[in-house]
Structure formats: C-alpha cells, structure tokens
Amino acid sequence: MKLLQAINLTKKFPNKLAVNNISLTINQGELVALLGPNGAGKSTTLNMMIGVSQPTNGQIIFGEKSTNIKDYKTEIGVVFQGSVLDDDLTVKDNIMTRANMYAKPVQLNSLIKKFELESIWKQPYCSLSGGQRRRVDIARALVSSPKLLFLDEPSTGLDIQTRTKIWEVLEQLRKETGLTIVFTTHYLEESENADYIYIMDQGQVIAEDTVAGLQKKYTQNVLQLDYLNGESKTETLDNKDEAIKILTENAKLLANFEYRPGTMDDVFMNLTGKEIR
Numbered sequence: 001m002k003l004l005q006a007i008n009l010t011k012k013f014p015n016k017l018a019v020n021n022i023s024l025t026i027n028q029g030e031l032v033a034l035l036g037p038n039g040a041g042k043s044t045t046l047n048m049m050i051g052v053s054q055p056t057n058g059q060i061i062f063g064e065k066s067t068n069i070k071d072y073k074t075e076i077g078v079v080f081q082g083s084v085l086d087d088d089l090t091v092k093d094n095i096m097t098r099a100n101m102y103a104k105p106v107q108l109n110s111l112i113k114k115f116e117l118e119s120i121w122k123q124p125y126c127s128l129s130g131g132q133r134r135r136v137d138i139a140r141a142l143v144s145s146p147k148l149l150f151l152d153e154p155s156t157g158l159d160i161q162t163r164t165k166i167w168e169v170l171e172q173l174r175k176e177t178g179l180t181i182v183f184t185t186h187y188l189e190e191s192e193n194a195d196y197i198y199i200m201d202q203g204q205v206i207a208e209d210t211v212a213g214l215q216k217k218y219t220q221n222v223l224q225l226d227y228l229n230g231e232s233k234t235e236t237l238d239n240k241d242e243a244i245k246i247l248t249e250n251a252k253l254l255a256n257f258e259y260r261p262g263t264m265d266d267v268f269m270n271l272t273g274k275e276i277r
C-alpha cells in the first residue's frame with residue numbers, strides 16, 4: 001500500500017535547480033533509502049516531503065489523498081541532520097515536552113529501554129556524545145508514534161558500533177510496529193539494508209530499485225578461475241549458484257578461484273562514472 005507519493009517534484013533556488021522533476025513512492029512498512037553524493041538534492045527532497053520547504057513544482061500525496069502537510073503532520077516523525085533539541089534541557093525534559101504535546105504518546109518506557117536512555121535520562125542534552133544525541137533525537141521523533149519516520153543522514157559522524165546499534169533498534173521497531181522509514185545517506189553499505197533505493201545525482205533520480213535489482217541491472221558477478229595447468233579464465237555470471245555449479249564441475253582442475261559479486265559501489269560507479277566518496 002502506498003503511504004506517500006512524491007510526484008514530479010522540483011525545487012528551484014535562485015541560482016540552483018536542486019531537485020529536478022523526481023517522483024518517489026514510499027510503500028507502507030518499507031525502509032527506503034535516498035542515496036547520493038553531497039549536493040545531490042537528498043535533503044531538499046526530504047524537506048519537501050516533510051513540509052519544511054515548498055516545491056516549486058509537483059505534488060506530495062500522503063495516504064489516500066492528503067496533499068496538505070497540516071493533514072499528515074502528526075503521522076510523520078523527523079530527525080534532521082542537525083539536532084533541533086534544546087541543549088540546556090535534560091534528555092528527560094526534551095522527551096517529555098514532546099510527549100506532552102500528544103494525547104496518546106507512544107509507550108515511553110519501551111522507547112527509553114530500546115534506545116538505552118536510562119543512564120543519560122537526567123543529563124543535559126549538551127553534555128551528550130554524538131551517538132547518545134542521535135539516540136535521543138530518534139527516540140524523540142518516535143514519541144508521537146508516527147507511521148512514517150524520516151531520517152536525514154542518520155549515520156553521519158557516528159562510529160560503526162553506534163550506527164549498528166541504531167539500525168538494530170530501528171529494525172526491531174519496524175518488525176514490531178510496521179514503521180515505515182525514509183532515510184538519506186551517502187554510505188553505500190548503509191543503503192544496502194533498504195528495501196528500495198532511489199539513487200540521486202545532480203537533482204535527479206538516476207536509478208531506482210531493490211538492491212538485488214540494481215545489482216542485476218548495473219553490475220556483473222565475476223568468477224575468476226585459475227587452473228592447475230596454468231590457464232586462467234574469467235566468467236560473468238547471473239548469480240552465485242552458477243558459480244557454485246562451475247566450481248563443483250571444475251573442482252579437480254582448479255588451482256584457485258575468486259568470486260566477486262557485484263556491489264553497490266559498482267552500481268554507483270557504473271551509473272555516474274565516479275565513486276560516491
């Protein structure tokens with residue numbers, strides 16, 4: 001079921017066409033990545049979807065027919081790249097202020113536990129580490145039990161352990177509540193967790209599909225075979241099962257082999273001719 005559709009979105013700034021006629025469909029329960037290098041137009045797109053910025057052209061439809069952000073504002077949660085929390089307030093006060101705005105806030109205790117906020121609950125937000133802040137930011141965005149959570153570059157500046165932890169909690173929430181998540185990223189490996197990926201470059205969507213679909217369209221799986229008699233051969237294959245078959249058939253003749261499946265790096269390189277970082 002479609003939860004949000006962005007149709008022919010364009011955003012022109014005085015000297016910049018930041019987003020050029022893009023269309024996105026976000027289905028209920030999906031994890032959707034907007035992947036692209038710096039300046040691709042990811043944040044501008046996200047800002048239009050959350051109503052922070054007005055599109056120059058195009059339309060956003062939430063659910064069946066809501067086109068006005070006022071009608072779906074309570075259904076979305078947002079975590080911006082820069083935090084919007086109050087530095088001087090404690091974690092508790094930042095979260096409770098938000099919770100008190102809603103008639104039916106989420107089960108706070110479960111959120112506090114999931115994001116491991118107990119030990120920092122009474123600390124001022126300004127005293128937290130980057131990873132702790134991000135955990136609080138996300139927890140606060142979830143207080144209203146949104147159907148759709150937007151995360152703008154959720155992993156930037158975080159160490160790998162914190163990133164992994166945050167994604168573990170979000171995965172758990174998706175399983176438990178069917179939460180839909182849209183996130184922007186320039187980390188290829190992070191986009192690989194998504195159910196669907198929109199690859200953006202220079203304000204446009206240059207490719208979109210599942211990870212498997214993108215790899216199939218834009219990469220090759222390569223099997224390099226080195227034989228005992230000194231000969232070598234390189235095969236291009238559709239999938240790893242074909243590799244297993246060839247390796248099994250040639251097992252006694254082989255000195256060595258290397259299987260290299262197509263990666264998101266290859267996808268990006270093939271599409272843009274450049275590396276993402």
Ligand SMILES: Nc1ncnc2c1ncn2[C@@H]1O[C@H](COP(=O)(O)OP(=O)(O)OP(=O)(O)O)[C@@H](O)[C@H]1O
Nearest residue numbers: 013016018036037038039040041042043044045186
């Ligand atoms: N308010 C603005 N006025 C003029 N140009 C803008 C404005 N906001 C963004 N831009 C430009 O639009 C382009 C897209 O920016 P945007 O922030 O959407 O990219 P991004 O893909 O999110 O990049 P990053 O990964 O660095 O956040 C950039 O060239 C940026 O400089």
